[in-house]
Amino acid sequence: MRAEGLLLRHLTNVYRVLSNTVPPAFKTEAVDEVITYIETLLRITDSSLLDEWETLKDPDYKPNTDEAQLAPKGPTDITRDREAFTRLVRNEVFRFLRMLANKEYQEIDESFPLEQMFPDAKWKYTELGNAMDAYYATHEWIRLDPAARNKINTKITESEDRTTWLIEQTLVDPEELNDFQIIFSLSITGAKENSIVKIVPLELKSIAE
Structure with a gap:
């Protein structure tokens, strides 16, 4: 549970850094795809993992409203935002192509x-x-x-x-x-x-x- 909480917290920080500090001129399509992927991952993850980890460190911990909004409990319709969903689809297609280019045929069969x-x-x-x-x-x-x-x-x-x-x-x-x-x-x-x-x-x- 601690490892999962740390990972979720790290992903949240990465998302915030990419979203808030990368200048627009450097936000290429590839960077946008990474931001979208992390955001979607956080949104479909149970935020209680992070809350439990924070509670272990501080019994008086109260969930941060922003983080609760960023990673709400329960499944989210990832198709609602068509542009973001399309990026996720293209990322998955290129995951396949990357494995294909490396001739990782057995790995493709497993994935x-x-x-x-x-x-x-x-x-x-x-x-x-x-x-x-x-x-x-x-x-x-x-x-x-x-x-x-x-x-x-x-x-x-x-x-x-x-x-x-x-x-x-x-x-x-x-x-x-x-x-x-x-x-x-x-x-x-x-x-x-x-x-x-x-x-x-x-x-x-x-x-x-």
Whole structure:
């Protein structure tokens, strides 16, 4: 409990520093994404962890109003702020891409559901590696630089009933052919109910003309 309280307090301090002291000129998209991620994490965390830790140190401790507002008890609808939610989704997509670029196929299999991508495969991480052979036949690596993270490379389409997102992520290559995509689905309903972003890989495909 003490470790959890310390972590929550540290994250709160990091959030405040990034939000209040970083000059606007230095708040890049990447910095904004970090701020949004920490803020959302704090909002969906039970603030009683911090309160219990403070009470251990000081029996007369009273919860700070600002901190209570920053990290209220109970789940929060993380989809309510569409811009912030989109950043969380893109962060999760790039977590997948980072692992893919490092050829951490087994780790991907352990972290993301690959059943829809390879429904009949016993060793799904092996199939993912085989699927990437087509990419590496013409490209040396996957770029993860700021240009690769540009929003133009991520297309999000919302279903008519607004319950699902289809995410088309372009793999940016050194030659800038950008002729491969990974398709994901995301349940908005699931994100609302569980306060978590869970993307489901559907397909790796060539979009070469």
